[in-house]
Amino acid sequence: MNKRNRFKRAIRGMKVLPLMMSMIREAAVDTTAPAMSVEVTTDKEAYNPGDEVTVLVHLKDFAPNDLGYSYLNFIIQYDSQVFDNLEYTQHSVYTEGNYTAGNEVDNLFQFNFQSPVDGSIYLGKNTSMRGIDIQVEAGSGQQAIPAVDQTLVTFKLRVKELTLASSSTISLANEFTRIRTSEAANSIYLYSPDVTANAPARIEITQSPSVSVFSALESVNRLT
Known part of the structure; x- marks a missing residue:
């Protein structure tokens, strides 16, 4: 009899477990509205090998009555087999004149806009991204990066000279996004919000590198 009662209790426990798991899953669903959206665009849609690309990062679609932010951190990803930025950087840091902070955050007395830094984003994986x-970052607790539609930054890349005709994208790597809100009474907290990553900037490389007929014939003659 005791064995039978223990068996019944175990069966009841097994029935309750899926219900508890379902309740946990429902409670874990994040219904918070996105804090903002991030859109990456370029100055053109099509480029030739060797062309310079101007990349713009836009912030938009802020929540109503948003009080602003004390810190923003975004990673914009690109394919290093298609683009490079060696001429615009020194020790992987963008140099002055090769990037521009947006109008809302370019006041040195109010905001610390760090020079963009190029780096690997998938450590330990074999990838060209x-x-x-x-x-x-806001300069003090009394300042806030305003929650208004804005171009946060503009920077440059270049299509590599030997890139074949193809397409590529430049986009937000949203898994690395970090923002810190700025609240009343200078209370500040760090959190990982839902930031909407708009469609990536799609770029067409329209012309393959060409080899002159003279160069080709010269190479054949050398071999013979």
Whole structure:
């Protein structure tokens, strides 16, 4: 009899467990509205090998009555087999004149806009993807990065000379996004919100590198 009672209790426990798990899953669903959306665009849609690309990062679609932010950190990813930025950086850091902070965050007395940094974004994996690290912080608790539609930063890449005709994208690596809100009474907290990553900037490389007939014939003659 005791064995039978223990068996019944175990069966009841097994029935309750799926219900508890279902309740946990429902409670874990994040219904918070996105804090903002991030859109990456370029100055053109099509480029030739060797062309310079101007990349713009836009912030938009802020929640109503948003009080702003004390810190923003975004990673913009690109394919290093298609683009490079060696001429615009020194020791992987963008140099002055090769990036521009947006109008809302370019006041040195109010905001610390760090020079964008290029680096690997998938450590330990064999990939050609790299990321531009964008960080800006309010200078004090009395300041806030305004929650208004804005171009946060503009920076440059270049299509590699030997890139074949193809397509590529430049986009937000949203898994690395970090933002810190700025609240009343200077209370500040760090959290990982839902930031909507808009469609990536799709770029067409329209012309393959060409080899002149003279060069080709010269190479054949050398072999013979």
